[in-house]
Amino acid sequence: MAFTEPQITVALAGNPNAGKTTIFNNLTGGRQHVGNWPGVTVEKKEGTARYGENEFQVADLPGTYSLTAYSLEEIIVRDFVTVEKPDLVVDIVDASNIERNLYLTTQLIELGVHLVIALNMMDVASGRGIDIDVALLSELLGVPVIPTVGLRNRGTEELKEAIVSTVRGEARFRGIQVNYGKEVEEEISKLQASIEQDEGVSREFLGNYSSRWLAIKLLEEDEKVEEDLSKYSEPGSVLFRQLEMNRDHLFTIFSEDIETVIVDNRYGFVAGVVREAVEREFEEPVTLSDRIDRILTNRILGFPFFAIFMWLTFFLTFYLGKFPTNWIDHLMRGLGNFINTNITSPVWLRSLLVDGVVGGVGSVLVFLPQIFIIFLCISILEDTGYMARAAFIMDRIMHWLGLHGKSFIPLLMGFGCNVPAVMATRTLESDKDRMITILVNPLMSCTARLPVYALFTAAFFAANQGTVTFSLYLLGIILAVVMAKVFRRFLFPGESEPFVMELPPYRLPTLRGTLIHMWERGSMFLRKAGTVILAGSVVIWILSYLPPGVEYGSGQSIAGSVGHFLEPLVRPLGFDWRAAVALLFGFVAKEIVVSTYGTLLGVGENRTLISSGLHKFFTPLTAYSFMAFTLIYTPCLATIAVIKKETGSWKWTAFAVGYSLALAWIVAFVIYRVGLLFGLRG
């Protein structure tokens, strides 16, 4: 006998990636059209399906994990099911992730719609050793459950049959109610009564929604339901007074928001169903990533491995970087000689080009290979998935500091550049955590400091360049840790939440991907050399050349006067006026510290001459103290601008500059004085 009604409507709901579209295609074949849901750009697919003489209209709803009103997709699904009122909803459940998928199922059941479950991906579930008692699952949920394998078009006819028989009332459909416990159920009943007695609400809503569903949603503080209901029932009405009493009462009992209590009960119900109807024949397989993680994220071994990887990064940076650095050095020297030989007059122009441009920009550019190598190493660490592990390992320290585990992500980014790192703190939900992370971020040694380290370590610690640089990075981390603890204790007291991470599997990085990442970051440095550093070098050349008649770069030049004015501030640290000038201009960008020396010394970019020049003003002790000062003192101009933008406060921006200057001075002073105490030459 043919179905008595001319056409029935069916909606397909389910979690994202549950195989909904495949089932939709299996049901409708080519008879489908694609459009948008009214007023939004979410794709809407509709089609027709046939079973015997029965034809039904099928709508593919957006994938969603629940029916709360948090996302557009959830609202579309909820509105379609309640307002459009399809004759039946097919809930596509991924059998291989059944526990998660059944959460949506409980909410669909709660809505009181006619429901059929398509238990999809049964083959995948079976392959993972998941054995589902389909009959028992159907019994527990009170709805028909049809096993399907969408990709192989298995179970489609059975599903169509279940759709037709459920709509006809032939299939078993009793629905169930999630029991929320005595206290909550009592409040639901009271609220249901108020909803039913409210004339406006009952008239407008009870045709589409059950009073129980509305009551649960109101208790869950579902903003959309509350807003809709308030259009027909005044906020001071019996219904809303009752709602307030219900919420207060439940809060007194549970001491937490009622949504959590309700969600907890739903998960509890799902867990109970799964425990009854699902058996796992074998344990989750231990993957290669799991095996590696047992070592690299181990509580004891994790830190040494992290330190080894970091040290290796700096070792490779300097060991491999010295060859191309020498080539660029020769190239720049050749360029300086060419200008000296071919441009005879005027003298100032030759000096500008050789001492200012080539000396300034060139002295920074020679470190370009090292910048690229460090970015290459960071890209490899990221692309293999190790950086996620680094954050995981460091979380223990972060948590001890009272800082959010997530804070380590922007801090890690700070090794590249502090500007995007400060911006990345937007991912932190807590304002206090965010502020602390912003304030300590500039202590993470960005690559702009690398040319400074490279220049000074080559001049004073040639045999241990990598190790000394590593110690500076470590110093930055330790200071960030200490300052975070201080800020948490005195400025932003509070507790941070526990941290749970989903670690990506380890992957072999592709050469192309790694090189692209390296280039994207390294080219930023190249652009900076052609803009900020070039401009800074020209300014320093002018200040070193003027007033006319003085010896270039001498104490009588404007730069020298400025340096002498500032010298008393840095003299206790073992620095002279040239260091004061370099640090002053390094405020714009840290690389300018190097170009300042390149320009001030008036020896072009010749690294050997710069190095021997530095030996006149520094000892290994003061060189290390100077590098530490450069690491810590005021963030560069771009970082300061972004701190102002992100904090929205001049006060905190000034604090970020002020505290880092004070800290840099104290640390450099301690290094210098302790070194002297140990008999090192100052």
Added chain:
Amino acid sequence: MLDEIMREIEKNEGPITVKELAGRLGVEESALEGMLEFLAGKGRLSLVRAGEWEECWAMPCDVCALRRCCPEGGKEGAG
């Protein structure tokens, strides 16, 4: 269920992976993810998903100065 998760996390005294937590609780990993997302939404814990590492550190594209996943600036990233 949610309280049980919080107890297990706090008992751990340090970071924990979703996989490890699922193993300890005897819960399906994907179901646990749903619960963790809910708890994270309530501010009771902090959750970092695998995709956040793989894509672009979860930054909106207009914020991302590195533009790792969209060098041309035209494609959408995780944000």
